[in-house]
Amino acid sequence: MKMETRGRPRLLPLKEIEEWKNTHGEKYNDPKAIKFVQSLLQKEIIKNSEVVAAHLLYESAVSRINACKYNLGIYAKITCDWEDAEVMVLDIIFHKKEMWAEWIKQSIYYEETNKQCFRASIDRIDAQKNYTLSNMQMLSIKDNVIKATARPHYLFNVTGIINPSSDSVQSYRRFESKQEALDSLGIKFKGDTGRLYKVKDQTYLVQSEDVTFGRKEIEEYENDDESTWYSSSMSIGAITDEFGNTYNLDLPITYPQISIKLNPKV
Numbered sequence: 001m002k003m004e005t006r007g008r009p010r011l012l013p014l015k016e017i018e019e020w021k022n023t024h025g026e027k028y029n030d031p032k033a034i035k036f037v038q039s040l041l042q043k044e045i046i047k048n049s050e051v052v053a054a055h056l057l058y059e060s061a062v063s064r065i066n067a068c069k070y071n072l073g074i075y076a077k078i079t080c081d082w083e084d085a086e087v088m089v090l091d092i093i094f095h096k097k098e099m100w101a102e103w104i105k106q107s108i109y110y111e112e113t114n115k116q117c118f119r120a121s122i123d124r125i126d127a128q129k130n131y132t133l134s135n136m137q138m139l140s141i142k143d144n145v146i147k148a149t150a151r152p153h154y155l156f157n158v159t160g161i162i163n164p165s166s167d168s169v170q171s172y173r174r175f176e177s178k179q180e181a182l183d184s185l186g187i188k189f190k191g192d193t194g195r196l197y198k199v200k201d202q203t204y205l206v207q208s209e210d211v212t213f214g215r216k217e218i219e220e221y222e223n224d225d226e227s228t229w230y231s232s233s234m235s236i237g238a239i240t241d242e243f244g245n246t247y248n249l250d251l252p253i254t255y256p257q258i259s260i261k262l263n264p265k266v
Helices: 014-024 031-042 048-069 085-095 097-113 141-149 178-185
Strands: 120-124 136-140 153-157 171-175 197-199 202-208 230-240 246-255
Touching: 014 031, 014 048, 031 048, 031 085, 048 085, 048 097, 048 120, 085 097, 097 120, 097 136, 120 141, 136 141, 141 178, 153 178, 171 178, 178 202
Parallel strands: none
Antiparallel strands: 120 136, 153 171, 153 202, 197 202, 230 246
16 A cells, blocks of 8 residues: 655645735745735734735844844844744834834835845844844845945955065054945955955955954854965064074964954053
8 A cells, every 4th residue: 555645734725825926926935924924914913015015024034033043144143032033023013113114115115126135124223232122123135235334344464474574564454344445455255254365465354343343253164174274473582502593483373264453552
């Protein structure tokens, strides 16, 4: 006799999901989001004109909760007050009415333009604090990126550290944003990674003001490929031999990442 196997039961019939997509758009196909938004409609918590906004808010809530839960990227040390996306959405609708109104307006514009950069996102007002009701606002993805790159950044020329025999003088320069720092080098990359970048014969490090003054640590990551590590040396003193010759004692060091901290001179 052939055994019949059954998988996890569907939250919604396929036909119902297809009807939802036909009404609201192909990209709105998450069964959990659909079922939740349907319940909001049935309870008259939202209007028909707010369906897309609620769907997008639910997806963003899930994204933020998971990013904090699994310590993803920049959220490694950030916590979220919610474990349930449905509760998070309801708290925003009922207790952050201005944010919800802005979310609806932005979602309408996103639908009109169909450009991802205009999609609404959940932003932390103070990026150093966690996801709490008082520390959240709506920002478009575009404005969120601008905000993230608008914080002061420092550009360090570390050529002399990496290559002590170089004639380069160690120096740094402050920029009002990461983008300005990147533009000065003519390159694109992420900041606060602890990775170095070569431009012509010079080596540079770009990091935020928070890392530079010790308010934040760079993100650590596993890197067992020592061929990609950096090497340098540190002077630990001098020694004189029996013939009167003096030699510097240099300690070779290798490291996968680097960060520089500026400490005010006492």
